[in-house]
Amino acid sequence: MKLNYAENIAFYETGDGSNTLINKTTNETYHSKHGAVQESMHVFIKMGLEFVLRQGHRPLRILEVGFGTGLNALLTADYNCIEPIVYHALEPFLVPLEIINNTNYTRFLNQKHLKDYLTEQYKKQTELENNPMTLYLGNCEVEIFNTPLEDFKTDFRYDLIFYDAFSRHSQQEMWEGELIQKVVSLMADGGVFVTYSVTGNLKRAMKELGLITERMQGAPGKREMLRAIKPKP
Ligand SMILES: C[S@@+](CC[C@H](N)C(=O)[O-])C[C@H]1O[C@@H](n2cnc3c(N)ncnc32)[C@H](O)[C@@H]1O
Numbered sequence: 001m002k003l004n005y006a007e008n009i010a011f012y013e014t015g016d017g018s019n020t021l022i023n024k025t026t027n028e029t030y031h032s033k034h035g036a037v038q039e040s041m042h043v044f045i046k047m048g049l050e051f052v053l054r055q056g057h058r059p060l061r062i063l064e065v066g067f068g069t070g071l072n073a074l075l076t077a078d079y080n081c082i083e084p085i086v087y088h089a090l091e092p093f094l095v096p097l098e099i100i101n102n103t104n105y106t107r108f109l110n111q112k113h114l115k116d117y118l119t120e121q122y123k124k125q126t127e128l129e130n131n132p133m134t135l136y137l138g139n140c141e142v143e144i145f146n147t148p149l150e151d152f153k154t155d156f157r158y159d160l161i162f163y164d165a166f167s168r169h170s171q172q173e174m175w176e177g178e179l180i181q182k183v184v185s186l187m188a189d190g191g192v193f194v195t196y197s198v199t200g201n202l203k204r205a206m207k208e209l210g211l212i213t214e215r216m217q218g219a220p221g222k223r224e225m226l227r228a229i230k231p232k233p
Contacts, residue, residue: 034221067091077137
């Protein structure tokens with residue numbers, strides 16, 4: 001997959017007034033057209049972050065697959081957990097600073113300064129060509145790895161996975177086989193995986209890898225989403 005942001009990508013206003021990006025070639029959006037913030041809040045914060053915090057995972061290690069515009073990292077930092085969070089994110093096609101600058105997420109955050117913190121640090125880190133980039137958003141330490149899931153190497157095992165890849169329709173390989181095995185291998189025992197959609201294939205693949213799967217109420221405008229838990233031995 002090749003991507004030229006200037007040529008292929010435009011802003012798109014979603015149903016809740018928050019903006020997202022649309023790939024003009026594939027017509028794929030980075031978030032739900034019904035509402036970008038609404039979807040991220042439901043899938044990743046409510047069904048993911050709040051769930052693992054209730055389960056008592058501390059300190060929390062999160063892996064996001066597909067950092068994109070940084071919306072999920074901002075909402076996680078805005079949740080204002082008392083405990084520090086280690087937040088690793090993978091993004092092979094880093095979104096250019098001008099686009100990150102022009103998302104309208106500030107108005108959806110309780111801590112209005114977070115978006116500026118993200119933009120300022122993203123600017124410095126991209127100028128330095130750091131990989132990973134390290135950004136501090138409140139008590140959330142965010143490391144963005146400019147690498148695809150298939151090439152990512154780490155000794156970390158994560159308590160929570162935000163799986164925010166493009167849909168099966170445009171990136172089928174992200175939803176089956178080796179990449180699902182890889183992401184499951186990166187989960188800690190007791191770790192939780194959340195994603196915005198669910199298919200029979202994905203559920204089956206997860207079950208075969210020993211996970212307990214739950215179809216959950218989807219974000220507004222979507223019927224279902226998936227949460228899967230890696231049982232403790
Ligand atoms: C649905 S968008 C994610 C939206 C993002 N979480 C946000 O809040 O803006 C999917 C993202 O996955 C990235 N991506 C594509 N291939 C990938 C891969 N092999 N590994 C990790 N991320 C990938 C895309 O570049 C894109 O930014």
